[in-house]
Amino acid sequence: MRQIIAMGGGGFSMEPDNPLLDQYILKQVNKSQPKICFIPTASGDADSYIEKFYDFFNQQECIPSHLSLFKPPTRDLERFVLEQDILYVGGGNTKNLLVLWKEWGLDEILKKAWNQGIVLAGLSAGSICWFEEGVTDSYGDQLEPLQALGFLKGSHCPHYDGEAERRPAYRQFIDEGLLQDGIAADDGAAIHYAGQEIKRIVSSRPTAKAYQVYKGGENELATEYLGERET
Numbered sequence: 001m002r003q004i005i006a007m008g009g010g011g012f013s014m015e016p017d018n019p020l021l022d023q024y025i026l027k028q029v030n031k032s033q034p035k036i037c038f039i040p041t042a043s044g045d046a047d048s049y050i051e052k053f054y055d056f057f058n059q060q061e062c063i064p065s066h067l068s069l070f071k072p073p074t075r076d077l078e079r080f081v082l083e084q085d086i087l088y089v090g091g092g093n094t095k096n097l098l099v100l101w102k103e104w105g106l107d108e109i110l111k112k113a114w115n116q117g118i119v120l121a122g123l124s125a126g127s128i129c130w131f132e133e134g135v136t137d138s139y140g141d142q143l144e145p146l147q148a149l150g151f152l153k154g155s156h157c158p159h160y161d162g163e164a165e166r167r168p169a170y171r172q173f174i175d176e177g178l179l180q181d182g183i184a185a186d187d188g189a190a191i192h193y194a195g196q197e198i199k200r201i202v203s204s205r206p207t208a209k210a211y212q213v214y215k216g217g218e219n220e221l222a223t224e225y226l227g228e229r230e231t
Contacts, residue, residue, distance in 0.1 A: 110149075125138075189201065
């Protein structure tokens, strides 16, 4: 099954004391010690970001690693990637992420991983990248539309409640035809896709939601708060 878990925000980097989303991701692999690889390209492979990843996942039932394009672990990136169970993409500059991935051929490797059933996950830039289009601040001090990988149909906007300008900008871009209809996610909300269909929407915060956004409006989607019961 092809799976993508797109988080509007949250996880170990934004909610260090709230493990619900990251533990949900780990549970999607039916192994006692899933291999989870962090891809921090969008942050420029920031050392502090990588350290936070290991600080969290070293305490979980998993085998963590990371993939740096600035200091590659191996010349055979495809083999390294396809040995993983989960690929977790961090936030940062989505434009730079896409440029670097394409230059290294990582975009095609990730598509192969997805088709082989490796779970793709990520937040912010790491959620925008999977869709056809998204809203990004990669170009400077304002939000703009961006073409992404297109594994998932439509457009996407993360941080829907976390950054005041996100909601009006996304709505405007769709209303003006600059972006396709799509899905938005609050910080703490994660949209779990099986193929092109939404399997489940979960959250690490009671009020975090996801929304179907279309020309002229939006609909709030049913979201399950992971803190209410065992998942």
